[in-house]
Amino acid sequence: MTLLIVNDHITINTDNIITHLSVMCMFFWSTDMAAAGRVQSEDEFLCSMCVGVFTDPVTIPCGHNFCKSCISEHWDNNKNYQCPMCKKAFHPRPELYVNTFISKMVAQFRREAQHEPNICSSVQQAAKPGEVPCDVCTGTKLKTLKSCLVCLTSYCQTHLEPHLTLSGLKRHQLIHPVENLEDRMCRKHEKPLELFCKSDHTCICLLCPVVDHKNHDFVHLKDEYEEQKAELKKTEAETQQMIQERRLKIQEIQRSVELSKNAADTKTAEGVEVFTALMESVQRSLDQFKEKIQEKQRSTEKQAEDFIKELEQEICELKKRSTEVEQLSGCEDHHHFVQRFTCVKAAPPMKTWTKISVRPPSYEGTVERAVSELKNKLTKEKKKVVVGAELKRVQQYEVDLTLDPDTAYPDLILSDDEKQVHHGDVKKNLPDNPQRFSGCPCILAKQSFSSRRFYFEVQVKGKTDWDLGVVRESINRKGQIRLNPQNGYWNIWLRNGNEYKACAGPAVHLSVQSGLQKVGVFVDYEEGLVSFYDVDSSVLIYSFIGCCFNDKLLPYFSPSPNYGGTNSAPLIITPVDTE
Structure with a gap:
């Protein structure tokens, strides 16, 4: 203003x-x-x-x-x-x-x-809650049309008429209806508060700058209003932005909770599977323990039954002899007595039972041995079950791979579907492009990965030598290569049919059951993890942990040389069998 x-x-x-x-x-x-x-x-x-x-x-x-x-x-x-x-x-x-x-x-x-003064007032409305009532009206308070800063009074349309017609009142300053008009006036100078002192952050009248606010920074109230209104709009925009950010954060938290719930359900299912298998193993061990105890008891009972049967048979024979002795004792015939005496006197062959007894079997240490055996069994069972559940989990990250002929060593032969590779005896005349291996019988997949997780399975059945794993895209592919993480290789290999090693630099000997036929390879790029599994037995073979990739990764295969036909079987990329 x-x-x-x-x-x-x-x-x-x-x-x-x-x-x-x-x-x-x-x-x-x-x-x-x-x-x-x-x-x-x-x-x-x-x-x-x-x-x-x-x-x-x-x-x-x-x-x-x-x-x-x-x-x-x-x-x-x-x-x-x-x-x-x-x-x-x-x-x-x-x-x-x-x-x-x-x-x-x-x-x-x-x-x-x-x-007709009543006509004007008749169309007016009574002041509603929240509206400023006329200060002059008696009885029903009508709605205020204007407030006067000079009279400090609010007027309805009828009572405002003098301010519109009388020359002395026409100079009064009328504003839109407001309550507490005294707050709009300077208490010291009794003038309207029309300025804003930026130094004291307060509203002042036109006379205040002369005395109380001398040399202060002040502006018209309207200008301050416009400035603060613009700032309020900015504040409102910032507030809405903060509201939006918090709504997005709520959605993020809700998604996290949902993911956590899904993970909890998955882990619960895995845990139920693991503990069910372990409980079944414990129950089997308990049944076996009880069977051993009962077997010993049955053996003791059988021995006792045999002794009792033999003793009862001897008692029967002795009773028969006792009857014969009793009959012979009453015989008065000297001739008959003498002839029978020798037969009756001769005792039938009998066992000496003095040192024979049925001793209860010893159960000392039986429970301890059973618990120890159960512990070892559970440890193996736990590894098998847990890894089995883990293998099922990682198999969901299966990717479809095909071999890249542009990277193949010239002696390698690929199948038409580019899923199989084996070593041939004849070196093909192929262009020595930068992607091709020139010193080792290796080949890479066409697909590369630079995030998340992926899994694939390779059949190694019938082979005596092979290499498997993943490599950095930037590895050296010319001449002889050294397989270790420092050079960008995360692999395991088989040599001489039974020597398994992880190429960890230095190599780590692996304990793998004979007859390994299919290897699963799982990579978690963000976690820096490369794991190898025996698919058929659901056993973890080896894991590289804490890996730093910093490059695209490609699956790596080496069927190794043919060795006169002893290692002619191919490496085969196979689909995951979820049954």
Whole structure:
């Protein structure tokens, strides 16, 4: 808001006031409406500069209407002859003529307003909650139309009439309805707070800079409003940006939770599988333990049964002899007695039972031995089951590979589908391009990888020598090569049919079951991991950990020389069998 002090009076520059309505020429003033006695809306007759009913209204070239005294005084105090509404400049200064049409309309309005004052108030509405009520109304408080900074009073349309018609009140400063008008006035100078002191961050009146805020940095309240409003828009944009960032963070966290849940479900399933297998192994060991105990008990019972049966048989024979002795004792025939005595006296062959006994089997250490055996068994079973579950997990990262003939050593022979390679006895005449191996029987896959995870399987059945793994794309492919991570090779090999090594520099001997037929290779690029599996037995053969790749990786194959047919079987890239 810009204030001008002219002849000790404060007037308003209306470049910040939105006019209620000044397009009077568009209003159709008919005699029928006048005859009906209908009073027009007050806003249609207000000058946007003094906010009062037009006095000697004039129309300037841009079409806007003002009181003649208002626009004349405005142009007298400004070098540029601009319209206060649209800011259009005029040169030279336009001549001002009273618009008789609008004057007649204003006069008619004044007459009707004086004769029918209740009509204006009848169309007004009572102040609703949140709206500023009229300070003059008694009974029902009507809605405030304007607040006066001089009277410190808010007026409805009816009670505002004196400020629009009386010359003394027309100079009062009217603003849009506000509450607590006292807060809009300087308590010291009793002037409207129209300036803003940037030094003290407070609103001040026009007289404050002279005494209390001397040499301070101050601006018009409107300018500060515009500046703070722009800053508020920036703050709002920043706030919305922060809200958006937090919403995205919520989505990120929710995705993380979902991924965590999926990982937890997967690990739970794997754990259930592992522990189920281990529990089954424990149950089998328990059953075997109980069977051993019962077997010993059954053996003891069988021995006792055999002894008892033999003893009962001897008792039966002894009873028979006892009967014969008893009968012979009662015999009075001397001849018969003497003849039978020798037979009866001779005892049948009997076992000596003095040193024979059934001893309970010893169970000392049986439980300990069973637990120890179970521990060893569980350790092996755990490795097998855990690695088996791990192998199933990494197999989901299977990639479809084909061999790259442009990298093949000239002695190598590829299948038509580029899935198999073996060593031939004849060296082919091939161009020595930069990609081709020239000193070792090696070949690379066409596919390269520089992120994430991948897995593939190779059949090595029937071979006595081979190399498998992954290599950096930038490796040296000419002449003899040394297989180790320092040179960009992460491989394992077989030599002489049973010598397995990891080319870790120095080489690491591997314990691999004989008859290895299929090797799985898994790479986690981000984790720096290269692992090799015995697919058929689900056993981890070896892992390179903490690898630093920093380049594309390519699968690497070497079927090794033919050796007169003893190593003629091919290396075969096979699809993963998920059954």
